[in-house]
Amino acid sequence: MTKEYSLEQIALQIRRDIVRMVTNAESGHPGGSLSSTDFLTVLFFKKLNCTPETWTREGKDQDMFFLSAGHITPVYYSTLARCGYFPVEELSTFRKIGTRLQGHPSIRWGLPGVHQAAGSLGQGISVAIGAALAKKLNNDDNYVYVLLGDGESQEGQVWEAALFASHHKVDNLIAITDYNGQQIDGRVEDVLGFTHLKEKWEAFGWEVIEADGHDMEKIEKAYDKAKDKSGKGKPVMILFKTEMGHGVDFMAGTHKWHGKNPSQEQCAIALAQLEETIGDF
Numbered sequence: 289m290t291k292e293y294s295l296e297q298i299a300l301q302i303r304r305d306i307v308r309m310v311t312n313a314e315s316g317h318p319g320g321s322l323s324s325t326d327f328l329t330v331l332f333f334k335k336l337n338c339t340p341e342t343w344t345r346e347g348k349d350q351d352m353f354f355l356s357a358g359h360i361t362p363v364y365y366s367t368l369a370r371c372g373y374f375p376v377e378e379l380s381t382f383r384k385i386g387t388r389l390q391g392h393p394s395i396r397w398g399l400p401g402v403h404q405a406a407g408s409l410g411q412g413i414s415v416a417i418g419a420a421l422a423k424k425l426n427n428d429d430n431y432v433y434v435l436l437g438d439g440e441s442q443e444g445q446v447w448e449a450a451l452f453a454s455h456h457k458v459d460n461l462i463a464i465t466d467y468n469g470q471q472i473d474g475r476v477e478d479v480l481g482f483t484h485l486k487e488k489w490e491a492f493g494w495e496v497i498e499a500d501g502h503d504m505e506k507i508e509k510a511y512d513k514a515k516d517k518s519g520k521g522k523p524v525m526i527l528f529k530t531e532m533g534h535g536v537d538f539m540a541g542t543h544k545w546h547g548k549n550p551s552q553e554q555c556a557i558a559l560a561q562l563e564e565t566i567g568d569f
Contacts, residue, residue: 293565295333297566298370298565298566299329300562300563301568302367303322303325303535304559304562304564305362305370306322307536307550308569309362309382309383310550311549311550311555312380313383313384313549315547317361317547318362318533319544319546320532320546321362321364322535322536323466323531323532324363324466324501325535326501326503327466328363330507330511335508335511337431340371340372343373345402345403347419348428349430351430351431351433352403352431352432353403353432353434353435354415354432354433354434354435355412356406356410356413356415356435356440357437358407358412361391361392362382365382370566373399374388409440410440410443410445411445412434412436413449413450414445415434416461416463417449420461420523421458424460429460432462435465436464437466438465438468438471438476439470439472439482440471442479442480442482447492453523458523459521459522460518461524462518462523463525464525464528467501467527468531470541470542471543486527494524495514495524496525497524497525498526498529499528500528501529501530502531507528533545536562538554538557538558
C-alpha cells in the first residue's frame, strides 16, 4: 500500500473483502474470518518479520505463519493481498475452479504467503512445530506462528502436538487461538463441553497469554509479551478472546455464519456497517 493506513482502517477493509468474497463465491466461511481479522492484521502489518519481497516457502531467515484453521481463507487471502503478497484484484477469484484462491490454502500454484496446504483440522500445529524445530537446527532465530480455532482444539492431534512441543522445548513457536466460543454445530461448550483452555495449555507445559482479540493495543501487547516469554524453554499460546462474525451485527456471536454466505441483500447491509477505507477489489 502506498498510503499509510491505521490498523483499524486496514481491518475494516479486510472485513469488507471477507463479506464480498464469500458473497461472490456463494460459499465460504465468514464467521471465523471476521473474528480473526484484528489480530491477523496486527501480526502481518506490524509484528511478522517477513515481507512479500523476502518471503520464500522454505521460510529461511524469516518468521513463518501457518493457518491450521484452514477454512478461514477469506481473512487469510485478504490479509496477504492487502500486505502485497499478490494483487488485491485476485480476491475476486476466490473459490473459483482452477484459481490460486481455493476454499482451503493450497500450494499447488505457489501462492505467495502460503507455506503449507491446510484443511484437515488439528494438523497445522504439528506442521508448525516441525518448522520451528527446523529453525532451531539451522540456528535461525526467527519465530513460527500458527493459528488454531477453539472448536478445532477438540482434535486429539492438537494435544499430542502440545505435549511434543513442551517436551522438546520448542520455545520459538507462538501459537494463537481464535477463542470465539463458536463452531459449525453450535457453541463450543455445548458441542463438547470444551472450556478452560488456559488451564489446559498450562497443564501441557505451555506459557499462556490471554488478550482481547478486538483491541489493537492489547493485541500488540500480547504479541510483544509472547516474544518476551519465548526462548525460555516453553512454547507460547496466545488466547485471543473474540466474537464470531465481529463487525457485522447479524453475524455476530452466532455459529450460524460459520460456513454460510450472505445473499446480495445481506451483503449490502453488512457493507453499510463496514466503512470502505482503502478501496474494494
